[in-house]
Amino acid sequence: MILVRSLAGKPWVWSFLGALVVWLATIAFTGGYGAGGMVTAALSLAVFTVIVGVGQMFVITLGPGNVDLSLPANIGLASAVAMKVMAGSDSMIVVGLLAALACGAAIGAVNYLLIWALRIPPIIATLSASFIIQSIDISYGRGLQIKPPPGFADFTNWQILGIPVLAVLTVLFTIGAAIALQRMIYGRSVLAIGQNIRAAWLAGVNVGRIRFLTYTLSGTLGGIDGALLAGYFRGANVDIGNEYLLASIAVVVIGGTSVAGGKANVPGVWGAALFLVLLLTMLNTFGVSAGVRLLLTGLIIVGVITAAGGEKAVR
Amino acid sequence: MTAASLDTTARSSAERGALARARLLRGLLPALSLALVLAAIAWLNPRAISYFGFSLMLNLAIPIALATIAQMFVISGNELDLSIGTFVGFVGCVTATWLKDAPLIGVAILLGSIGVYALLGALIHLRNLPSIVVTLGMSFVWQGLAILVLPKPGGKAPDWLLAIMSFKPPLIPFPIIAALLIGLVVHFGLMRTSYGVILRGSGGNPAALKRAGWSLLKTKIVLFALAGLFGVLSGMALIGITTSADANIGNGYTLLSIAGVILGGGEFVGGRVSPIGAVIGALTLALAASPLLTFMHIPPDWQVAANGAILIIVLAARVLISRKER
Numbered sequence: 074m075i076l077v078r079s080l081a082g083k084p085w086v087w088s089f090l091g092a093l094v095v096w097l098a099t100i101a102f103t104g105g106y107g108a109g110g111m112v113t114a115a116l117s118l119a120v121f122t123v124i125v126g127v128g129q130m131f132v133i134t135l136g137p138g139n140v141d142l143s144l145p146a147n148i149g150l151a152s153a154v155a156m157k158v159m160a161g162s163d164s165m166i167v168v169g170l171l172a173a174l175a176c177g178a179a180i181g182a183v184n185y186l187l188i189w190a191l192r193i194p195p196i197i198a199t200l201s202a203s204f205i206i207q208s209i210d211i212s213y214g215r216g217l218q219i220k221p222p223p224g225f226a227d228f229t230n231w232q233i234l235g236i237p238v239l240a241v242l243t244v245l246f247t248i249g250a251a252i253a254l255q256r257m258i259y260g261r262s263v264l265a266i267g268q269n270i271r272a273a274w275l276a277g278v279n280v281g282r283i284r285f286l287t288y289t290l291s292g293t294l295g296g297i298d299g300a301l302l303a304g305y306f307r308g309a310n311v312d313i314g315n316e317y318l319l320a321s322i323a324v325v326v327i328g329g330t331s332v333a334g335g336k337a338n339v340p341g342v343w344g345a346a347l348f349l350v351l352l353l354t355m356l357n358t359f360g361v362s363a364g365v366r367l368l369l370t371g372l373i374i375v376g377v378i379t380a381a382g383g384e385k386a387v388r
Numbered sequence: 389m390t391a392a393s394l395d396t397t398a399r400s401s402a403e404r405g406a407l408a409r410a411r412l413l414r415g416l417l418p419a420l421s422l423a424l425v426l427a428a429i430a431w432l433n434p435r436a437i438s439y440f441g442f443s444l445m446l447n448l449a450i451p452i453a454l455a456t457i458a459q460m461f462v463i464s465g466n467e468l469d470l471s472i473g474t475f476v477g478f479v480g481c482v483t484a485t486w487l488k489d490a491p492l493i494g495v496a497i498l499l500g501s502i503g504v505y506a507l508l509g510a511l512i513h514l515r516n517l518p519s520i521v522v523t524l525g526m527s528f529v530w531q532g533l534a535i536l537v538l539p540k541p542g543g544k545a546p547d548w549l550l551a552i553m554s555f556k557p558p559l560i561p562f563p564i565i566a567a568l569l570i571g572l573v574v575h576f577g578l579m580r581t582s583y584g585v586i587l588r589g590s591g592g593n594p595a596a597l598k599r600a601g602w603s604l605l606k607t608k609i610v611l612f613a614l615a616g617l618f619g620v621l622s623g624m625a626l627i628g629i630t631t632s633a634d635a636n637i638g639n640g641y642t643l644l645s646i647a648g649v650i651l652g653g654g655e656f657v658g659g660r661v662s663p664i665g666a667v668i669g670a671l672t673l674a675l676a677a678s679p680l681l682t683f684m685h686i687p688p689d690w691q692v693a694a695n696g697a698i699l700i701i702v703l704a705a706r707v708l709i710s711r712k713e714r
Binding site: 140142180187190191192193197200201202203204205207208209211212215252280319322323326332333362363364365366367368369370371372373374375376379 | 468511517520521522524525528532533534535536539643648650687689691693697704707
């Protein structure tokens with residue numbers, strides 16, 4: 074009983090509960106057919122949303138107005154860079170991953186440079202940056218049709234007993250992110266800045282450095298995500314990251330992280346990502362058209378946020 | 389506020405003069421950036437500066453300006469609308485189908501969608517929800533509805549709409565006249581009427597407005613309904629130009645509209661917006677994104693980057709001016 078009550082108090086429980094309900098509804102519809110395969114597919118697809126979702130979560134936790142809109146362009150460019158550097162050869166996999174990582178980190182650093190030097194809201198800084206990154210990607214990735222090295226493509230699709238290895242690695246990564254958030258000076262500083270930037274500064278937090286690190290982290294995660302996506306879908310393209318702008322923000326909020334900043338929730342990102350992927354699977358299984366699928370996805374996002382309610386204003 | 393005004397009175401008149409000049413410069417910045425883009429175009433291709441050239445280059449300026457005004461209303465209440473692009477697309481699809489085939493039902497759908505916007509404003513205020521997330525969800529809803537209304541690109545604009553949008557006045561191209569008209573009407577409504585001040589005040593200092601007895605619920609509903617109205621106008625104008633619709637036709641307008649408001653001197657918080665600035669910002673972006681750039685030796689790959697670069701340059705200029713303002 075106490076366990077139930079303490080669980081109900083945690084905002085992330087609801088996103089997992091939602092994922093479970095959607096999964097049960099789908100297997101009830103199919104009569105139990107494909108229940109395991111659905112979990113495998115959901116885990117493999119949720120990974121990509123979780124990786125960028127964690128980056129977006131750290132950025133959003135910095136406080137109102139902080140959001141990284143350059144993630145889709147970043148993912149697109151990094152996927153092209155990774156494929157070009159790997160050039161289809163197994164021996165270049167690590168170099169290609171490092172190149173995508175560096176590309177993402179550079180984009181994150183440039184984002185913060187714009188925010189800091191021009192003193193503009195992060196939304197506009199990351200938006201302007203994304204316009205430019207998109208152009209670089211179109212120009213750089215023109216006619217790019219390089220397949221990922223077979224070793225890399227196999228790695229991103231590798232399963233052991235129906236569990237995608239990439240998902241296991243991502244779980245380990247999110248545990249690391251949760252520890253960084255709650256137990257390390259960096260994470261505590263991010264939370265402090267989100268709760269009150271001035272108080273954090275007066276308490277001796279190096280606000281500029283922490284914000285720089287957070288935007289660079291988000292960019293880096295976008296870069297890794299781009300490389301992995303190109304491996305999983307066997308090729309890079311400009312539009313590969315498009316859906317991850319909305320998805321990354323949606324999983325952060327549905328997962329129980331406060332949009333007002335200062336309160337983050339790592340497990341919720343997993344729950345919300347599984348919920349969104351399973352929701353799409355369910356609607357596909359029910360055989361609804363693309364229009365109805367989008368309509369229901371939107372209504373459910375609005376419904377969930379309305380039910381969860383906003384934070385009461387501090388003042 | 390009081391500390392700032394005391395500060396100003398204590399300053400010498402010379403300093404006040406410098407401050408006023410900096411403020412004026414800041415106010416003129418949107419117009420200056422537009423002039424700069426025009427000068428660049430004139431230098432690269434003098435023949436573009438003509439009646440025909442402007443009609444071509446500013447082809448899509450009217451819907452962009454209307455969408456920017458819609459976004460501006462939402463921003464003046466300290467919110468952000470991430471669904472305006474797909475909403476414009478939805479309106480476009482309704483305009484090219486229902487509004488032509490069954491005008492009464494078409495009008496009812498469009499009025500209903502403005503009502504949905506008003507309800508969203510109420511919902512965001514009553515439940516204290518983050519507008520970014522609610523409108524993010526709504527962007528899926530509008531896109532889904534657009535696909536349901538028009539599964540494949542097609543449809544046809546009503547004839548009266550085509551007639552309006554292809555109007556060719558003497559001497560001054562239609563997009564310029566329309567932009568001026570939109571800017572002036574909204575400027576008068578929002579900056580010169582007493583309820584306009586209340587609307588901007590709901591973003592500037594909500595607590596003070598509430599204590600003075602104004603309903604914040606009502607201001608938010610009005611701001612969102614106005615955003616819906618201008619979103620509808622934007623979608624209709626867009627279809628009047630393109631003559632047929634596509635469910636994805638408006639997707640780029642979300643980011644363009646936010647950029648237009650900021651280029652025009654608006655700020656994300658505090659109800660500081662400028663309707664005329666927003667229209668000028670939209671014109672600047674429309675020029676920068678115009679197909680004519682192709683003839684000016686700017687490869688199509690880099691046209692999106694041109695938008696980003698203009699945003700960054702204008703914002704950098706604003707920072708330089710604001711430093712003087714201190």
